[in-house]
Amino acid sequence: MAELIPRDNHPAVLAALREALESPGLPSRVNARLNTPTVALWMELQVSAYRNEAGHAELLVVGRDISGQLATEERLRHMATHDALTGLPNRSLLSDRIRMSISQARRTGRGFAILALDLDGFKKVNDALGHPVGDALLRIAASRLAETLRHVDTLARVGGDEFVAVLPGAVSEPEIQMIGRRMISTMQLPFEIDGHTLYVGCSIGGAVFPEHGDSEVKLLAHADAAMYRAKETGKARCVVYNHARFTQPEHDVSMEAAMFQAVRDGEFLLHYQPIVDARTRQIMGFEALMRWNRPGQGMVSPAQFIPMAESNGLINLLGAWAMKAACVQIKRFEEIAGRPLYVSVNVSPRQFRNDQFIDVVDEALALSGLDGEKLLLEITEGILMADPEHAESLLTAMTARRLKIAIDDFGTGYSSLAYLKRFPIATLKIDRAFIKDLPSSVKDVAICNVMLSLASHLNLNTVAEGVEKEEQMDFLAAHGCSMIQGFLTGRPLMPSDAAALLKAQAAAETAAHQIG
Structure with missing residues (x-):
């Protein structure tokens, strides 16, 4: 016998049936999943109740299979929030994750870290061997980087050979350096693609909420600044943002904060x-x-x-x-x-x-x-x-x-x-x-x-x-x-x-x- 399971919870179907019985002639709708021994289907059920000649209540249930429609909607949601090449979250989903992390950190008092990652030497590979090899390298790199992280972390591809990781609870420099070393080590292993043995590296910059920024824009910019410092000072390094080394003198700090606000408010012009x-x-x-x-x-x-x-x-x-x-x-x-x-x-x-x-x-x-x-x-x-x-x-x-x-x-x-x-x-x-x-x-x-x-x-x-x-x-x-x-x-x-x-x-x- 098939089991009728509501899409959201069991009471939803019961409530629909109860409403139909109490109000004969008024249809009620509910989405449900029908589990059979071989397949699970999503059904949209329209339930109507009426009185028969004997005065007893009877139900008329009309079902429509909406499994394909829901599967298509899920694919479209995934395409809108994930990178087509690597399957990782894209910039849009990353932004949502960062905002959620900020809200959670403000509630719990526990910060989090942002890592900006850029592959070293990827452009030379891409230019020399073409985009198909470059794309294959990016897919392997994404998989390797994701394997170094915890299930609670988020790794996103934000464009080209640039990635960003969100690390809940990682707030100390030793923690960030440990994670960064794992990422750098896995990227230093050879890539075997179409008969080519390729080597690329990885430079990483880190920023911590709220010490290095209290907004998404500041955190990403400061992690990016640290990543460029890593590239400029030898590559294959993880550098954590530091106000004393990266910003202007103290009297310019207020101007820097105003700059981030100016970007959001559209104060720059040409x-x-x-x-x-x-x-x-x-x-x-x-x-x-x-x-x-x-x-x-x-x-x-x-x-x-x-x-x-x-x-x-x-x-x-x-x-x-x-x-x-x-x-x-x-x-x-x-x-x-x-x-x-x-x-x-x-x-x-x-x-x-x-x-x-x-x-x-x-x-x-x-x-x-x-x-x-x-x-x-x-x-x-x-x-x-x-x-x-x-x-x-x-x-x-x-x-x-x-x-x-x-x-x-x-x-x-x-x-x-x-x-x-x-x-x-x-x-x-x-x-x-x-x-x-x-x-x-x-x-x-x-x-x-x-x-x-x-x-x-x-x-x-x-x-x-x-x-x-x-x-x-x-x-x-x-x-x-x-x-x-x-x-x-x-x-x-x-x-x-x-x-x-x-x-x-x-x-x-x-x-x-x-x-x-």
């Missing part, structure tokens, strides 16, 4: 400084410059918050937002101008080292519909020379997408010019230090002439920064500088003001064309 043709003064593009409008204090200097964001890990989040926002905005500017424009976006050292950086660029281009040729990424000489092999690989991927690369603050960093030959550079941005005393300074004249001549012979564009005087503009235009940027031709502008400037220039160009 201004756009025009970049103009040195001869015609036509706007060719804009440099996107990040600003922070701090409530009650006005605009905070980027010189204050950018280094702090680089230190505490927020720069990856802010940089990704800025990349997408700038690409979307420049498309709107193109519609106003009625012609192509380009946008120049600064890339910090930490962003450049992030294995997911190229994915951020791809997302920005896909979201905006901007042509890759219209995105100019500004990097410094130091970024290139810190890790030339990584730089060459990443720049090659960029140029494959037709992105343009500019060297920012040219002439103020490494003295070697070998990178101009080695790397696919499109533009040199001449630092304002060499512009401010033009044309009266004999030395600055000589230096600028050399830079402009070098760029011309290498077929590179040049942008002179910090141009504030007409005589500087005249000198640079006469000596072959391609473009100008500075207060003379335009200060950084809000998007609405930049749009108004474009409209005015477009109207002037139309009028000149009609007169001509």
Whole structure:
């Protein structure tokens, strides 16, 4: 005989039957699981009661098999909360788990730890052997890492070769280091994939609630900062976040806390400084410059918050937002101008080292519909020379997408010019230090002439920064500088003001064309 078991609890079916008996003619519904010797089915039952000719109550039960529907719903729930490649929780489910851990920790007084993990050397494997091998490696790595954890812990894949673990009750550095060593050890074992014996490592950063952050954003950023410190200091290490080593001096602590709040409240914004043709003064593009409008204090200097964001890990989040926002905005500017424009976006050292950086660029281009040729990424000489092999690989991927690369603050960093030959550079941005005393300074004249001549012979564009005087503009235009940027031709502008400037220039160009 089959057993009728309610989906939630036994009284549910009994209550439905009782309601049907007490109210003849009114149907009642209940979901139930029907267990037979061979199979379990989920059934939706509609129960109706009525009086027969003898005055006795009788039941009419109509059932519908909803096993397939519930199975589909469960698959969709799983797909929405789990990574398709590894089967681990995804960023959405991770966020829920962290919030639950925070709530539980506040009730019980027992903290928990967050570990940010990044595979060392995965990108080289992926680039050399292709994505199928890379995907297989990630699946094996996910399985190995999960086996090192307890059943109460959560391991999530948050993108690329990045994972995050949530460890309830683990709050001391020795505990975190012990877990980290287990993870690092299991990742140092060889990976046998498609006839290849592969080796990758693992760098880990840890942060503890509430000592290292009282919110999800802070904990993840601080664990990420510690993980990057592990990479920078030798890789295959576990580093636990420490306020004294990782943050700015004491007087900046309040600003750091305000930064995390600013991310949540959307206080960061972009201004756009025009970049103009040195001869015609036509706007060719804009440099996107990040600003922070701090409530009650006005605009905070980027010189204050950018280094702090680089230190505490927020720069990856802010940089990704800025990349997408700038690409979307420049498309709107193109519609106003009625012609192509380009946008120049600064890339910090930490962003450049992030294995997911190229994915951020791809997302920005896909979201905006901007042509890759219209995105100019500004990097410094130091970024290139810190890790030339990584730089060459990443720049090659960029140029494959037709992105343009500019060297920012040219002439103020490494003295070697070998990178101009080695790397696919499109533009040199001449630092304002060499512009401010033009044309009266004999030395600055000589230096600028050399830079402009070098760029011309290498077929590179040049942008002179910090141009504030007409005589500087005249000198640079006469000596072959391609473009100008500075207060003379335009200060950084809000998007609405930049749009108004474009409209005015477009109207002037139309009028000149009609007169001509």
